[in-house]
Amino acid sequence: MSDLQKTDFSKWYIQTIQNADLMSYLPVRGCIIFKPDGYELWERIQQRFNAYLKSQGIRNAYFPMLIPKHFFEKEEEHIEGFAPELPWMTQVGDEKLEEPYALRPTSETMIGNAFSDWIQSYRDLPYEINQWANVFRWEKKTLPFMRTSEFLWQEGHTAHASEEDARKRTLSVLDAYTDLIENFLDIPVYKGQKTPSERFAGAVDTYSAESMMRDGKAVQAGTSHYLGNNFAESFDIKYLDKDNQMKYVFTTSWGISTRLIGAMIMEHGDENGLVLPPAIAPTQVVLIPVGPWQKNPEIMEKLTTIEESLKAKDIRVQIDDTDSSPGYKFNDWEQKGVPMHVEFGPRDLKNDSAVIKMRDLDDKESVSLDGIEDKIADELKVMQKRLLESARARNKANEYYDIDTLDDLKKHIETKKEANETPGFVLIGWDGTAETEAKIKEETGFTTRNIPFNPPMEKKVDIVSGKPAKYTVWIARAY
Amino acid sequence: MSDLQKTDFSKWYIQTIQNADLMSYLPVRGCIIFKPDGYELWERIQQRFNAYLKSQGIRNAYFPMLIPKHFFEKEEEHIEGFAPELPWMTQVGDEKLEEPYALRPTSETMIGNAFSDWIQSYRDLPYEINQWANVFRWEKKTLPFMRTSEFLWQEGHTAHASEEDARKRTLSVLDAYTDLIENFLDIPVYKGQKTPSERFAGAVDTYSAESMMRDGKAVQAGTSHYLGNNFAESFDIKYLDKDNQMKYVFTTSWGISTRLIGAMIMEHGDENGLVLPPAIAPTQVVLIPVGPWQKNPEIMEKLTTIEESLKAKDIRVQIDDTDSSPGYKFNDWEQKGVPMHVEFGPRDLKNDSAVIKMRDLDDKESVSLDGIEDKIADELKVMQKRLLESARARNKANEYYDIDTLDDLKKHIETKKEANETPGFVLIGWDGTAETEAKIKEETGFTTRNIPFNPPMEKKVDIVSGKPAKYTVWIARAY
Incomplete structure (x- = not known):
């Protein structure tokens, strides 16, 4: 974060x-x-x-x-x-x-x-x-x-x-x-x-x-x-x-x-703004001419060729040929969450390559113009999977299974707060009474999310009453 | 009508x-x-x-x-x-x-x-x-x-x-x-x-x-x-x-x-119910097996083949293989405005043909199964044009250009009413005053529709005041 x-x-x-x-x-x-x-x-x-x-x-x-x-x-x-x-x-x-x-x-x-x-x-x-x-x-x-x-x-x-x-x-x-x-x-x-x-x-x-x-x-x-x-x-x-x-x-x-x-x-989303999964992004790829591109019409010609071949693959693409500086454009499109941008200037033209930058990765990559459409299509698919996997990993790191009493829950929340971290999702045992739910909510602001179909483990004891648990339940703070 | x-x-x-x-x-x-x-x-x-x-x-x-x-x-x-x-x-x-x-x-x-x-x-x-x-x-x-x-x-x-x-x-x-x-x-x-x-x-x-x-x-x-x-x-x-x-x-x-x-x-719409233009119809073609089709599986097989080849042409088609009688089905789909139905039974199977019926025409037509998909696609296109042309012809028959005074308008309306016909659209001269509009509305229920970009003729005299017309205007009763 x-x-x-x-x-x-x-x-x-x-x-x-x-x-x-x-x-x-x-x-x-x-x-x-x-x-x-x-x-x-x-x-x-x-x-x-x-x-x-x-x-x-x-x-x-x-x-x-x-x-x-x-x-x-x-x-x-x-x-x-x-x-x-x-x-x-x-x-x-x-x-x-x-x-x-x-x-x-x-x-x-x-x-x-x-x-x-x-x-x-x-x-x-x-x-x-x-x-x-x-x-x-x-x-x-x-x-x-x-x-x-x-x-x-x-x-x-x-x-x-x-x-x-x-x-x-x-x-x-x-x-x-x-x-x-x-x-x-x-x-x-x-x-x-x-x-x-x-x-x-x-x-x-x-x-x-x-x-x-x-x-x-x-x-x-x-x-x-x-x-x-x-x-x-x-x-x-x-x-x-x-x-x-x-x-x-x-x-x-x-x-x-x-x-x-x-x-x-x-x-x-991250510190640079929105991050959109490629499947839903209104614009998936932005092509940005860099360097003194206005002086060299070949650059826009090449970008237009790439744009057309991406469109033929049903990729939602646009060229940003406005007057702003490349740096401004990178930042602007990042804020808007566009999954990928491509930079292309005189040096790339000479090398028959282009630079691609995925929204969710830090590094840029130089790729050959030959077959760039397939490369772009692949990278978008890979990003679609990567975002889900990253989210899964984040979730995993914020799931807690070993909290068995209300005091432990409060301590957990306190510790996390001090570390400026999230208390996340907590898996608890529940005796099935509304009293337990009310007590948790009152003392911690956590609410029951749901009784999972496939809990990662079975909890045996109700977190409040200490009675045998009838259900294993996710609790968390919620929007 | x-x-x-x-x-x-x-x-x-x-x-x-x-x-x-x-x-x-x-x-x-x-x-x-x-x-x-x-x-x-x-x-x-x-x-x-x-x-x-x-x-x-x-x-x-x-x-x-x-x-x-x-x-x-x-x-x-x-x-x-x-x-x-x-x-x-x-x-x-x-x-x-x-x-x-x-x-x-x-x-x-x-x-x-x-x-x-x-x-x-x-x-x-x-x-x-x-x-x-x-x-x-x-x-x-x-x-x-x-x-x-x-x-x-x-x-x-x-x-x-x-x-x-x-x-x-x-x-x-x-x-x-x-x-x-x-x-x-x-x-x-x-x-x-x-x-x-x-x-x-x-x-x-x-x-x-x-x-x-x-x-x-x-x-x-x-x-x-x-x-x-x-x-x-x-x-x-x-x-x-x-x-x-x-x-x-x-x-x-x-x-x-x-x-x-x-x-x-x-x-x-006509006396049998809704009529939908093919371009907008949710279902464009209904295939209806007729005769003792349940006894002869070849009939449904053939219909399924036709259905698939129509779908491949992006035609919105369905087979009605419910228990109801063919007569009930024809009537039901006509009421719903489906542009075309196709009848296919044992005799058609023998003759390698089918019977098509367009929603807006009275006669049925027997057509060869060979190339029936193209025939159906063509007929739908022709119907799309035909409905517009029929509507144009109906309009033409209900447009009146030669009514120059309020009395004539009232007489026109009266005559049409007696004949159980519509007074239609009337093209009038208008001096541009709200008084003329109010008078027409009060005495006939007609309202100004619009000042046409391309009037079929220029009207010279205001229908109420008799003053020189500034505009030529369509008037009619309106929904």
């Missing part, structure tokens, strides 16, 4: 996203403008996830953003969970509405109401749709991309004839999220189940893909909920089964949001 | 979109659910228009949906124009906000505020961005797709150093809209300038692409606004020019919305 990352990670984060021109503040509480370089990251996430949806036959739809109050009140846990942070539309022009509308924080109620209309027979099942939309949660603490009053997300909603089918979908989406987050965004994921107190309001079970940021804090990167019959009962979603009986469907819902952009920044 | 289209076009319209499964009603005033078959039409429009934006270097961004009240009040004409139909968010949880937020009806104010931050120097110009978003206008009369309280749209916003550049963009976007609406949606367009009373609130000039529906009524399919310095002055969007002077920018804005889906339905 850079010095600023160590001493003031939040400050580093805000500087980084501003220098990379990803967003802009404005006078709407907790909202941001997604500038083109920020928004394009979201568009690329959309493209990638739409491919998964298509492979599964799940189609996109669009539901109204305004949810009538009485819809919201049908599922008790659901309204309780969301009520305090719900924005309400109460008025049109000067006229007060009879019934206010909530600005959707999520669409289970809206879609539950629609499903009860659309689903009549076992032939209609499974019924699986997805929506890309803006949603609203007026939360106290906000942070650009990570937690904003309005954010963009994808919410999938499915209804099934059996619990088994619904649970299968819940988990297969979690795998799809993992694939996207790990292989596209280069963020390693901790898959597991949320504890009851951290469950989605109205869910039977919530599963999450958690990730560890560079500062050791957790981000809930994606969640998938098995909703059982809860919404089916509240919204009367029933179907006529083959045996001529009316039955409730089993539903699921799942989402990822623009917070993934924030996670990507926090995962890979 | 079909009988129902003639006697009750609205009823036909609602039936058609429901049978085609494009949308669903729900208890939010004037809002609809875009079901997958409806939403995919919008996704395809987005893809097509994004290609134009990319070709122009105009990038997508995303701005907050909630607009602080004081933003809205900065441009007087703008707030006046939108105030009565603005929905307001006034509350979070149980707490009332100090300043309410408008749910955006359009984003000039939000983006004007951002531009004043982002634009500093002539080097920043032109600054051109686009947003895909949901917007809200609480209008009295609503109609699915055509006019809904919440709708989806694209809004482009650009800032330029000169009036000339801004006007150029305003008109080049109008051309891009025309290309999309005519060549993708097969809807002929009347390009022209709006009269002052029909201008966008806050614009200097508004240009529109108007279109004539099958029932002769007009739809404003796309608009592009030249905003001059209006928003630049209200939001203080200034730049330092080369001559070291601070100057106001010239801005434009322009939009198309999900009402294009409504226009497409009304333009092409």
Whole structure:
């Protein structure tokens, strides 16, 4: 980690996203403008996830953003969970509405109401749709991309004839999220189940893909909920089964949001700013003429030839032929996280070579012009893997398995704080009670992240009560 | 036109979109659910228009949906124009906000505020961005797709150093809209300038692409606004020019919305339901086995071969091998507007042929299996052109150039009504006064559509005042 990352990670984060021109503040509480370089990251996430949806036959739809109050009140846990942070539309022009509308924080109620209309027979099942939309949660603490009053997300909603089918979908989406987050965004994921107190309001079970940021804090990167019959009962979603009986469907819902952009920044960024995985980078390679290139037209000619052959390989490339100095350009493109830049000047021309610099490596490399397109394509692929491996190594160094009591946890946190290091993720034993969770949170600020599917080891004793542990759980501070 | 289209076009319209499964009603005033078959039409429009934006270097961004009240009040004409139909968010949880937020009806104010931050120097110009978003206008009369309280749209916003550049963009976007609406949606367009009373609130000039529906009524399919310095002055969007002077920018804005889906339905639909232009149809070809096909596996094998070779040609095709009867299938796919179906049974197998049926033609055609993929690809291209030509011919038949007085107009409307025909588009002379427009509207319900760039003829006398006409104008009833 850079010095600023160590001493003031939040400050580093805000500087980084501003220098990379990803967003802009404005006078709407907790909202941001997604500038083109920020928004394009979201568009690329959309493209990638739409491919998964298509492979599964799940189609996109669009539901109204305004949810009538009485819809919201049908599922008790659901309204309780969301009520305090719900924005309400109460008025049109000067006229007060009879019934206010909530600005959707999520669409289970809206879609539950629609499903009860659309689903009549076992032939209609499974019924699986997805929506890309803006949603609203007026939360106290906000942070650009990570937690904003309005954010963009994808919410999938499915209804099934059996619990088994619904649970299968819940988990297969979690795998799809993992694939996207790990292989596209280069963020390693901790898959597991949320504890009851951290469950989605109205869910039977919530599963999450958690990730560890560079500062050791957790981000809930994606969640998938098995909703059982809860919404089916509240919204009367029933179907006529083959045996001529009316039955409730089993539903699921799942989402990822623009917070993934924030996670990507926090995962890979360094002292020079943003670092983008090649797979998602809007620009993958920048070609920069150096030396007295304006006097020698062969240099731009050569660069244009390289640009064209890279484009033919579907590599997103651009030439920076502006007036600024090479040094300014290197710095500018580094701040923007572009995975690779290529320097090319009179000396390179003479030697039939060029200099390449990968964003995440310190050294530059001189490479032959002969076959440079293949070299560049390879280096981008290698970098895509390297970022994930580096992140995995960072995670490993910040995982702690040997903390067995609350006192040890506090000592661990204290020691790390003194060393200006992160307390990271801690694997604990848990007796399954909300009391233990509350106590940990109160005394350390750590929260349960999830009960991992594949824990690195089994913990035997609850960290607070000392009773036998029912579960092995990751805890951490979280965004 | 079909009988129902003639006697009750609205009823036909609602039936058609429901049978085609494009949308669903729900208890939010004037809002609809875009079901997958409806939403995919919008996704395809987005893809097509994004290609134009990319070709122009105009990038997508995303701005907050909630607009602080004081933003809205900065441009007087703008707030006046939108105030009565603005929905307001006034509350979070149980707490009332100090300043309410408008749910955006359009984003000039939000983006004007951002531009004043982002634009500093002539080097920043032109600054051109686009947003895909949901917007809200609480209008009295609503109609699915055509006019809904919440709708989806694209809004482009650009800032330029000169009036000339801004006007150029305003008109080049109008051309891009025309290309999309005519060549993708097969809807002929009347390009022209709006009269002052029909201008966008806050614009200097508004240009529109108007279109004539099958029932002769007009739809404003796309608009592009030249905003001059209006928003630049209200939001203080200034730049330092080369001559070291601070100057106001010239801005434009322009939009198309999900009402294009409504226009497409009304333009092409017939007594059997929806008719989709091949270029936009989610499914272009349906292959339907007929006769006792279950007994002869060769039939499905052959269809699968055809399906694969069509897919290889990027044709969107599917086989309907459900249990329903062929007659039911034909009807079902016709209602959904699929451009072509192919029938294939034992007799066709023997003859090495298949039967094709284009959605917009009555007759079926038997074609050889040899080269059937090319034949299908050709027929789809021909249909794409044919729909546009048919629409042009329909328009031509419903244009009237020889109506010179208000009495004649009323007589024309009366005669057409008695014959159960549409009064269509009427080309009139206009003296340029709001009085004439108001009088026409009051007495006939006709409104000025636009002042065409290329009128079929010049009208010399104002239809109401009898004074010399300053402009030749299209008038019509409108959605």
